[in-house]
Amino acid sequence: MTTSTTPPGQAGELRKDRRPAPDVEDAQRGTNPADAKAGTSAGRQPGSASADAQAGSASAGGQAGLASVDAEAETTPAYRWRWIVLGTVLVAEIMDLVDATIVNIAAPSIRNELGGSTSALQWMLAGYTLAFAIxxxxxxxxxxxVGRRRLxxxxxxxxxxxxxLCGVANSPEMLIGSxxxxxxxxAVMIPQGFAIMKAVFPPHEIGKAFAMFGPVMGLSAVAGPVLAGVLIDADWFGAGWRMIFWINVPIGIVAIAGALRYMPEVKTPGARGLDAAGVILVSLASGLLIYPLVQGRELDWPLWSILMMIASVPAFALFGWRERRSGNPVIDPSLFRSRGYVAGLGVITTFFLAMSGFTLVFNLFTQLGLHYSPLKAGLAMVPFSLGIAIGAPLSGGLLAPRLGRRALQLGIVVMTLAMVGVWFTLRAHGTATTIWDLVPATLFVGIGAGMVFAPLFDIILASIDDQAAGSASGVLTAVQxxxxxxxxxVIGTIFFQLLPAHEFLGAAKTSTLVSVGLFVVSLLVSTLLPARARQGAPAH
Structure with missing residues (x-):
């Protein structure tokens, strides 16, 4: 990898000070920022410690060509502005994560003003997540x-x-498009920041730099729903829910200014081209599956919706065929020869499917069924986020090094039992359920989630060769x-499908049980994972 410096006054400094960036595995040995984020965002919801969403995502196709650091480079000075680069990347991460977590809280208020169907509400959330994944x-x-700083x-x-544009949207369609x-x-922004960090930080500091993501992302996950409630209830300048999007503007300006002034340009000589046909195929297959899942219910499941879902199967198969024959595959086909890795994809899919569905239904039910204000609904999510902050270090620092895969499985069990606790709480208190009634169960849902997030990626990646770990991590993040x-x-559709017959309480209870069932499936599939993370790669 070659690096050059664009910031004023730093011409040539990075070339002189820095050598090729450390391999993705080196970064992960410290703390995988993807895991930090994952720990705070399930499908961009709080708690997605795979989240990871992001050191792995940074490598989603960019790890090829990253070189190891040579011994001579250890003695060269580090890039002068590296900590400001870290701050800039953190600002971008906060903007992205907070935006992803606060929309759940704002969804009922948005629909009240803009109107639209329940499927439009689902698209406000799923559209963002699906686009990010692709x-x-x-x-x-x-x-x-083309250069990571530029992107x-x-x-x-x-x-x-x-x-x-989200903040000025005057229709559901405009908001969904935005x-x-x-x-x-x-997805353009986040991977580049992590790759640049790996280029500007020396090996002895990269772990310390990545370790900053855990507390910052955890705090963002806790603050996001509460901030959404405060902004909506305050209704400053009559903006209401629009302020949750406008707040990104000054934050974004800070990130842009920091990047323009202090970030170096980083490119990889001889990098492989982009398989445009593969990207189109995976996008098409994803759309064929998710579009009818969201739209089919309110149209009473017309024939075309069923045919689209069926067509997604050969579309994904065609994507796999293309990848096996492409010289520049979007996803390395060799990854799927590992049973442990394939099992890991299954665990991640079912786990985050269940968790994102639960957080959606929980936020909708507290506002529409229990008539909480947006602020009160945001506060109801705080125990969940705090639980993640407790469970992640407990598992990553104490349990996973000793128990390996069993620590992850224990987390799924804790989360499943806590979800059953949510169901019993709703059954016992009904529409009179208070925040305090929900605290014990939601706290342990978060603890269980954190226990899963921390070791999840490292354990799955133990089934993959070191040289493929970067690409494999990126795929895991996209699948998350x-x-x-x-x-x-899926779970949003089940919730809205049940509303006419069961009202909000019955729909919420049934949707919760669906999530419980998916967590059980995730637990069963986890028995096929490697027994523990690779030695020298502690769980995050």
Missing amino acids: GLISFGRLGDL FVIGAVGFTVASA RVAQGLLG QFGGAIGIA
Whole structure:
């Protein structure tokens, strides 16, 4: 990898100070930022410690070509502005994560003002997540070709503009389109920041730098829903829910300014091209599956919706065929020769499908069924986020090094039992359920989620060779986001399908049991995972 410096006054400094970036595995040995984020966002919801959403996502296609650091480079000075680069990447991450978590809280208020069907409400959430997942597959490698700083700036500018457009949306269609743009541009921005960090930080500091993501992302996950409630209830300037998008504008300007002034340009010589046909096929297959899942219910499941879902199967098969024959595959086909890795994809899909569906239904039920204000609904999510902050270090630092896969499985069990606790709480208190009634169960749902997030990626990646770990991690992150989009579509559809007959309480209880069943499936599939993370790769 070659690096050059664009920031004023730093011409040539990075070439002199820095050598090729450390391999993705080196970054993961410290703390995988993807895991940090994952720990805070399930399908971009709080708790997605795979979240990861992002060191792995950074590598989603960009790891090819990253070189190891040589011994001589250890003695060269580090890039002068590396900590400001870290701050800039953190600002971008906060903007992206907070935006993803606060929309759940704002969804009922948005629908009250803009109108639209329940499927439009689902698209406000699933459109973002699906676009982010597809974008992760493409834009990591694109950064190798055109420059990571350039793409980071493009993504940050685009994300900021899309946020402003969300804030002025006057129809559900405009808001959904702007949300899709946010997802795509977030996928342009996020991977580049992590790749640049791996280029500017020396090996002895990279772990410390990535470790910053855990507390910052955890705090963002806790603050996001509460911030949404505060902004909506405050109704400053009569903006209401629109302020949750407009707040991204000044944050985005800070990220853009930091990138333009302090970020170096990073490219990979000889980087492989982008398989445009593969990207189109996976996008088509995903749309064939998710579109009818969201739209079919309110149209009473017409024949075309069934045919589209059936057609998604050969579309995904065609994508797999294309990848096996492409010289520049979007996803390395050799990854699927590992039973443990394939099992890991199954665990991630079912786990985040269940969790994203649960968080959607929980936020809708507290506001529409229990008539909580947006602020009160945001506060009801705090125990869940705090539980993640407790469970992740408990599992990553204490249990996973000793128990390996069993620590992850224990987390799924804790989460499943806690979800049953949510069901019993709703059954016992009905529409009189208070925040305090929900605290014990939601706290342990979060603890269980954190226990899963921390070791999940490392354990799955133990089934993959070191040289393929970067690409494999990127695929895991994209699948996590895809699972979240499916969860919003499937469990959201079940919730709204049940409303006419069961009212909000019955629909919420049934949807919760569906999530419980999916967690049980995730637990069963987890028995096929490697017994523990590879030695020297502690769980995050």
